[in-house]
Amino acid sequence: MSPCPFTESDFLGCFEQDNPIAAFKNAIAAENSHLKLRFNPDQATAGLLTEKARFIDNILTACWLHFLGPAADLHCLIATGGYGRSELFPHSDIDILVLLADADPADYQHSLSGFCNFLWDIGLKPGLSTRDVDDCLTAAQDDQTVFTSLLEMRLIGGNTELFEKLKSRVSSDALWPSDQFFPAKMLEQQKRYAKYHDTAYNLEPNIKEGPGGLRDLQVISWVFKRHYNASSLRELIKYGFLPKSEYDNLITARDILWRLRFALHNLTNRCEDRLVFDYQRELASQFGYVDRNEQPDVEQFMQFYFKTVVDIERLNEMLLQLLNERLISNKESLTPIPITANFSSIDGYLEVSNKDVFQKQPLALLEIFLILQQSPSLKGIRASTIRLIRKNLPLIDENFRHNKQANRLFMDILRQPRGITSQLKRMNRYGVLAAYLPDFANIVARMQYDLFHIYTVDEHTLFVIRNLRRFSLAKHNNELPFCNNIFLLIAKPDILYLAALFHDIAKGRGGDHSTLGETVARNFCLQHELPNHDTKVITWLVRHHLLMSMTAQRKDISDPDVIHTFALQIGSIEYLNYLYLLTVADIRATNPSLWNAWKDALLKELYISTHQALHRGLHNPVARSERVQENKKEAREELLKLGISKTTIKQSWQHLSDDYFLRYSADEIAWHTIAIAACQESELPLVLLRPQTQRGSAEIFIYTRNEALLFSICTATLDQLGLTILDARIITTADQYVLNSFQVLEQSGEAINDLYREVHICNALRQGLIAKKAKASKNIHKQSRQARHFPIETSITFLDDPSHKHTIVELVTTDHAGLLSAIGRAFTELDIQLHDAKITTIGSRAEDMFYITDPQSRPIDDDHKKQQLRTTMLRYLDLKN
Template sequence: MTSLPTENEPAAHKIADIKALIQAFNNELHTRAKSGETVETLLKARSDFIDQLLTNYWNEILGPYSNQLALIATGGYGRAELHPFSDIDLLIIFDESELDNYKTELESFSTFLWDIGLKPGLSVRTISDCLEQSKLDITVITNLMEARLITGSEAFFSDMQDQISIDNLWSPVAFFREKVAEQHNRHLKFGNTAYNLEPDMKEGPGGLRDIQTIQWITQRYFGSNSLGELVNHAFLTKNEYRSLVKGQRFLWKVRFELHLLANRPENRLLFDYQKNLALAFGFEDGDNNLAVESFMQLYYRTVMDLERINELVLQIFNEALENKVMDVTPINESFRIINDYIEVTHPDTFKTTPTALLDIILQLQKHEDVKGIRSATIRLIRESLHLVDDEFRANPRAKRLFLDILRQPHGITHQFRRMNRYGLLAAYIPAFDDIIGRMQYDLFHAYTVDQHTLFIVRNLRRFALEKHRDDLPHCFDVFQEIRKPELLYLAGLFHDIAKGRGGNHAELGMHDAIEFCRQHGYNSYDTNLVGWLVQNHLIMSMTAQRKDINDPAVIHKFASKIGSLEYLDYLYLLTVADIRATNPTLWNDWKGSLLKELYNNTQQLLRRGLQTVTDELSDEIKDMQYQARQGLNIRGLSDDKIDRVWRTISKDYFSRFSVEDSIWHTLAISSCRQEEMPLVLLRPQTHRGGAEIFIYVDDRAGTFAICTATLDQLGLNILDARIITTNEDLALISFHVLEDNGSPIPDLTREQSIVNVLRANLIAPDQSVLSVDRHRPRQSQHFNIKTTISFKSDYQKRYTILEIRTQDQPGVLSTIGQCFSACKVNVRNAKITTLGSTAEDIFYITDSDNKMIEDSEIIDQLKESLIEKLTSSQNSTT
C-alpha cells in the first residue's frame, strides 16, 4: 500500500506531496479493481487509508490537544464504505469551555483538509449540540448512528454515544415513519422511477440509499446495521438476503468504477460514462443489442429487484412495529384482509390453486380500500412464479382472471405495475420478460421499454377518468366512444413487446398480440383490431409530424390505411398515449393539435366515404374562402381589398392554411405599405399551439437560410415552415415556433425582440450572420447520427420531396438553408421533426423556376453539399 510522508516535516510543507499521494492511492485502487479484487476490500482500503492520513495529521496539527477532542467519521465514511471520491463526513466533538485553547489549531486542521483536496463535510459541535440537533432532525441522528471514532478522546466519543442514544431520542415507530416518509419524498424527486436514461444510482428508487434505509431501520430495531440481522430474525429468507447483498455489491462496483471514470463524486449514470461502464463489466455489442444496452438492462433489473426487497422489508417492519390488534375480514376461501392488507388464508394457497396468483390482483382492484399485499404473501407470490407455466396459461380460469383485471373500472395501472414488480406479468406473458429493464441507447426513449409500456397503460386509463378530463378533453370524449377499452390496453401492452429481438418490432409484436387474443377467446374482429393497432402504432404520429396534413391526398392515403372510424378512434388514443409515455419533453400543444387535426380531417373523409375527392376538395376550398371572407368583412375589409390579395396567390394556399390563418395573413398583407416591407409579424398563440411568425417578403434565394439561422440564434425551435409564392414574386412564409425548452413565447418584450431581429436580418441579407454558435447539449454529444438524404417526387409533380435524417444540433436548419441557397433551390414547405438526438426533416423544394427539380445534376450537387456541410458541422461540435 502507498505509504504516508513522515511526520518530521511540517504539514504545510507537504501539501503537494500529500495530494500526489492521494492520487497515487486512487490509481492503485483502480489497478486493484482491474485485477479483480472485491469491491468490499477496496472500499475498506480507502477508508483505512483516509483514517491513517487523518490520524497522522490530526496528531501533528493539534499536537498536545489531539486527545482533548474527538475526530469522528460519520455517514458512509463512518460505515467504512468509502468510494474513490466519496464525501469525507467528519464530526469534531469539543468541550466548549476549552475551545479558546485549540481554536487556532482546529482552523488549521480544517484548512489543511481543504488544501489537500478532501473537501470534507465537517461539523464541529459540543455533545449538547449533538443531542439538541438529534432530537430535531432525523438526518442528524441517522449520521450519528453510524459514527466511528478515528482518533482523539475515547471518553468524548463514548459520552456522546450515551447521550444521543437513539433509544432515548426516537422511538422505533417514529424513526421508521420518518425514514419511510424521507424515502417517499426522495423517490418523488425522480418521478417515482429508476428507469430513465441517466438514473441516479445512489438516490433514485432501488438505489444505494434504499439499501441504507433498510440498514438504518434494522439498526434502530435490532441494534445492529448488519443486513444479516434480517435473516436471523426471519425478516428475509436466505435467498432474499443473497439478492439484497448481490444487488448492493453490484451497485458498489458500478459506483466505484463511475467515480474513477468521472474523476469526481458522480452518482448519475450519465451517457458520458455508460459505454465505458459496459466495457468495464465485460459486455460486448451483439447482433440485436449494444453492450451499453445490455449493461443498462442488468442495472435496471438489479434496481427492480432491490425495489421489490425494499418494499418487502419495510412492510415487514411496519407490521412488526404497529403491533395492532388483528382486524380480519374474510374475502373468500383463498384470501382475507388483515389490517388493510390482503393475504392468502393458507401458505399452500398458490400451490393448490395456482390461478390465485391472478385472483389476488383482481381482489385488490375490487377492494379499493386495501393498501397492498402482506409481506408473507408477496414472498409466496415470488416463490410461486414457477407455477405460471404453459398449463397455467392455457387454464380457462387464468385467462378469465387476466381479462377481468383488464376490464375493471379501477386499479389497472397500479396493479399492472405491481404485477411487473413481482414478476407476474412476465410470467404470464413470457415475451414481456425480454423488455424488462431494456433500454434503447438514444435520447428519444426516456424510459426502459417495460416502464414505457406501463406508462402507456396509465395514460390510456386516464383518458377514461373524469378527474383527468381537463388534461386532454378531446381524448376523453373519444374514449367514451370506445367499444372495448381492454382491446386498447392490450394494444398498449404489446405495441413494443418485440423490441430488441431484431427485425421489425411492430410486425413481430403483431403476431404476439394476435396469438394472445386468439388464446384468450377474442373473436376474429377484435383480434385483428389489436393486431392491426400493434402493427400500425407509429403510422399516425409519423403522418402528423412528417406529412402535410392539409394536403387532401395525404389525408386520403392515411384514411385508406385506417379504413374505419372505429380503427381511427383506437389508433388516435394509442398514439397520444404512446407519445406522452415516450419522453416527458416530447409532448406539447403543437403535437396535440397536429394529431387532433389529422383525426378530424380523417374522420370527415371516412364519414363521407373514400371515393374520388376532386369535386369535394374544390367545394371545401370554396367553403374556406367563404368563411375567411366573412371573417374579414366583419373586421372591416372590403371584398375589393380581399380580392386584390387573393388573386395573387394560388388556390393551393387555402389547402395549406386554415381559415384563421388566412384571415390574419390577408389583413396583414392588405394593410402593408411598401416602406413596411419586409413585413414580419408574430402571433404568440395559434389554434395549433405555439407561436406563428408570418413573413411577407420579396421571393429570393437565401431567405429561408436567413430566417432559420436567425430563429436558431434566438433560441427558437422551428416546428413547421410553409412558403407560398405569389404571382408578383413575393413570398408568404409561415414558421411555427416554440422556445427551445418547448414553452410558448413568454411575453411581449420577447415577441418584439424576435420580430425586430428577424426583420433587420431580412432587410440587410448580405450583412446577416448565418452561423449558429449555441453549444450542442451535453447528452446529444454521445450520439453521432449518420446523415442520409433521399429524394422523391410528390404525386402532383409540383415539388421534389427531400428527406433528411441527420444529427440534431444548433444550426442544423441554417446549414440546410445555406445549401439550398448555394444550389439555387427554393423551399415551399418543411416538416421539422426531432426524435431525441435525431433530426428527421422533410422539405418540399423546387428549382429556380419554381418547378419540380428534374435536373439530376442539381439533385447530385444538393445531396453532396448537404452531406458535406452537415457532416462537417456535426464533427465540429463533437
C-alpha cells in the same frame, strides 16, 4: 497486490517536510492510483472501500494530533455517514464531526481552523461540523437526517469517554424512537422517489439516490439499526426478516452497485453517481459486455443494471413492510381477516391462508391481483406472500398459460374499473407478467439507447397504459379534456390496454417491431378467445401504432388528399378513436418533455379532419378546389366584418395560388391579408409574430420580395435566437413575393409569452433580411450534452409526391444548430425552389421533409440532378458540423 503502506506515523512525518501540503497530496494521489489499479469490475470492492476509509483515518488522525496538540485527547474526531460505515469510495464525501468537550471552544478555535483549512488545502473537501454533545442532540432532534448520520458514527481519534457519552445519548429511546423514525424515513424515501418519477428505469439513472439504488439499502439499514441496534444487515436473518438466500441476493445486488459506483468514481475522477451517457459505453466495456445478436453492448449493460435495481426495489418494499409490522402496527391489525378461501388480510396486506396455496392452486398467482383490484381498502401484498409468488413463478408454465380459467382471470384484470395500472406494475415487479407473457420477458429492463425513449421498454409500456387509464378518469379531465371526451366513445377499453401492452413487445428482436408485435398480439387474442372483431382492432393498432404520429408530423395535414389517404388507412371512426388515444398516450409515455401544445394541437387537428372525412364518406372525398373555395369564403366574410373592402381583398389575393388558400386557415388568411394590405413597398420586409395560435405555437409571418438565401437567413436567425422551428410554409406569389410562415416554440418547449421577446425576434429577422445575411452572434440554440453520444448517420432520400407537384426530400441526421440554414444555402446554390418544410425532431434525431421544385416550379425527376442535390446538401452539412 498489498494495501498501500501509508500509516499514521508516515503522515505525521509529512509535517516535518518542507512542503507538507504537497506531501499529503502526493500520498492521496498515490493511494487513489493504487486503488484504481487494484479495482477489478468482476470482484467485490468491500475491501477497497474499507482500505480507503482506513487511509483517510490515518490522514485525519495525523492532522488531528498535529493541529490540536494536547487538546486532541480532550475532544473527539468522529466519522459519520458512509465514512462512518467505513464505506468510502475513491471520491466520496468525507463527513466528520468534531465533538467538543465542555471547555470553551474559543480556546481551540485557531487550532480547529488550522485543522479544517489544511484538509481543504490537501484536497479532501470534508463535510465538517463542530458541536458539543448538547448541540448534537438538539440538531438531531430537530432534523432526522442529522440523527441518521449520528447513527453510524465511528470514533477516529480523541476522547473515548466523550464519544461513548454521545453514543449513549443518541441511542436513547427518547430521541427519535422507532415509531417516529420509521415514518420519517418512509416520507423521505417517498419524496426521493418522486424526484425520479417513481421509477428506477430512467435513461441516466442515479445509482445512489434513484429507486432501487444504494440509498434504498441504507434506509433499511438505518431503520433496522435504530430498532435493533444491529451492527450489520446480516442480522436481518437472525431476526427473521430474510431467509439466507434472499440476504445473499441483497448483498450480491449491493456489491454490483458498489462495483459500478467505484468504477464511476475511477472513470470520472470525482464523486459521480449518475450513469450518464458519457460513461455508459466505457463502463459496459469494463464490465465485459460486447455487441451480440444485434443488441449493443451498452443496452446489455444497462439491462443488467436495471435488473439489479429492481431486485433491490422489491426487497426494499418487502423489508420496510415487515419492519412496519414490527415497529408500528398494533397486535389487532396483525390478526388475519379472511378475504377468500385462499387469502386473508393482515394489516391491510393480502396474505395466503397457508404456504401451499400456490402449489395446490397455481391460478391463485393471478387471482391475487384481481382480489386486490376488487378490494380497494387493501394496501398491497404481504412480504411473505411476495416471497411465495417469486418462489412459485415456475408454476406459470405452458400448461398454465393455455389454461382457459387463467386466460379469463388475466382478461378480468384488464377489464376491472380500477387498479389496472397498479396491478400490472406489481405483476411486473414480482415477475408474474413476464412469466405469463414470455414475449414480455424480453423487454423487461430493456433500454433503448437513444434520447427519444427515456424509460425501459416495459416501464414505457406500463406508462402508456397508465396514460390511457387517466383518459378514463374524470379527476384527470383537466390534463387532456379532448382525450377524456374521446375515451367516453370507446366501447371496450380493454382493447386499448391490450394494444398498449403489445405495441412495443417485439422491441430488441430485430426487424420491424410493429409487424412482429402484431403476430404476438394475434396469438394472444386467439389463445384468450377474444371476439374476432376485437382481435382485428388490437392487431391493427399494434401494426399501425406509429401511423398517426408520423402522418401528423411529416405530412401536410391541411391537404385534403393527405387526409383522404390517411382516412382510407384508418377505415372507420372506431379505429380512429382507438388510434388517437393510443398515439397520445404513447408519445407522452416515451419522453414527457417531448409532449407540447404543438403536438397536442397537430394530432387533434388530424383527428378532427379525419373524423370529418370518415363521416362524409370515403367514397365522397373533399376536393382540393372545394377546400380552397371554403377557406376563401370564410376569410372573405371575416375580412368584410372587420371593414376591409372587397377591392382591397381582391388586390391582396390576386397573385396568390390555390396552394396558399389550401394550406392556410381562414383565420390565418385574414391575418395575413390585413397586414399585407396595410404595408407599403418601402416598409418591406414585413415581419409579424402571433405568440399563440390554434396549434399552441407562435407563428412568425414574413412577407417580402423573393430573394436568394431568404429561407437560410430566417432559419439561421431563429436558430440563433434559441427558437425551435416546428413547421415552415413557403408560398411564392405569381409576382415574385414570398409569404413565409414559421411555427416556433422556445427551446424549452414553452410558448413565447414576453412582449419584449416578440419585438426582439421580429427586429432580428427584419434586420437579417435587410442585410441579406443572418447577424453574426453567439448561437444560443444549444445541443444537449446527451446528444453528443447519439451520432445519427445522415441519409437523404427522394420520395414520390402523390400530387406530382413537388419532389419530396427526406433528410435524417443528427439535430444541431444551423441545420435548416445549411439546407437553405444548398437549395439556393442550385437554384431550387422550396415550397414547404415539415420539421420533426425526436430527441437528437432530425427527420425533416422538404417539398421542392426547379425554378419553373416543376418536380425534379432527373437522377443526375438529384445526386447533385444530395452531394451539395451533404457538403453544407459537413461544413456546419
